[in-house]
Amino acid sequence: xxxxxxxxxxxxxxxxxxxxxxxxxxxxxxxxxxxxxxxxxxxxxxxxxxxxxxxxxxxxxxxxxxxxxxxxxxxxxxxxxxxxxxxxxxxxxxxxxxxxxxxxxxxxxxx
Amino acid sequence: xxxxxxxxxxxxxxxxxxxxxxxxxxxxxxxxxxxxxxxxxxxxxxxxxxxxxxxxxxxxxxxxxxxxxxxxxxxxxxxxxxxxxxxxxxxxxxxxxxxxxxxxxxxxxxxxxxx
Numbered sequence: 001x002x003x004x005x006x007x008x009x010x011x012x013x014x015x016x017x018x019x020x021x022x023x024x025x026x027x028x029x030x031x032x033x034x035x036x037x038x039x040x041x042x043x044x045x046x047x048x049x050x051x052x053x054x055x056x057x058x059x060x061x062x063x064x065x066x067x068x069x070x071x072x073x074x075x076x077x078x079x080x081x082x083x084x085x086x087x088x089x090x091x092x093x094x095x096x097x098x099x100x101x102x103x104x105x106x107x108x109x110x111x
Numbered sequence: 112x113x114x115x116x117x118x119x120x121x122x123x124x125x126x127x128x129x130x131x132x133x134x135x136x137x138x139x140x141x142x143x144x145x146x147x148x149x150x151x152x153x154x155x156x157x158x159x160x161x162x163x164x165x166x167x168x169x170x171x172x173x174x175x176x177x178x179x180x181x182x183x184x185x186x187x188x189x190x191x192x193x194x195x196x197x198x199x200x201x202x203x204x205x206x207x208x209x210x211x212x213x214x215x216x217x218x219x220x221x222x223x224x225x226x
Binding site for chain 2: 001041048049050054060090092099100102103105
């Protein structure tokens with residue numbers, strides 16, 4: 001099974017400052033079709049998860065452009081250019097190349 | 112409106128069974144690959160399994176912790192996804208979400224396994 005490891009697990013950020021979350025997979029996420037099925041999800045307090053990034057760097061509809069995803073192979077990053085209050089919550093990476101596996105989650109809070 | 116609504120959660124004793132339902136509306140359910148994900152209290156997300164559309168074979172895959180105990184099925188005529196859970200353990204206590212291709216998520220239904 002592919003193991004997804006996120007860091008940090010806790011991320012205090014000052015409003016308006018950037019934030020970055022790392023996600024590493026135990027094996028390459030490049031699928032046989034050439035695509036890399038790495039997604040990012042946001043879960044605000046008391047809400048269901050919401051996908052914000054798919055296939056490494058594609059933003060879902062309605063997701064602000066301050067969110068961006070990058071990476072390849074086994075190393076991936078979610079960046080928020082300027083954190084806003086509504087960004088508070090837990091962020092998960094998820095691989096969909098071999099079935100699906102989530103990372104442990106990173107809790108973003110306002111410092 | 113695109114929507115998924117889970118139901119069927121509740122309190123069950125260890126060793127018992129429960130069937131969850133997920134009613135879909137507002138999108139082409141029959142074309143969608145559907146998944147179940149759970150979240151234990153205060154913990155992260157755990158993928159449980161998925162079922163392909165009938166046109167893609169209609170087969171299901173399962174995560175190791177639930178393989179052999181849980182069964183995912185679908186009724187396209189009713190636009191409904193199911194999760195049959197048998198031999199439940201206390202560690203199965205969680206909020207259970209259904210999701211359509213990771214884009215649409217339900218609100219979740221709580222399953223508590225306790226004596």
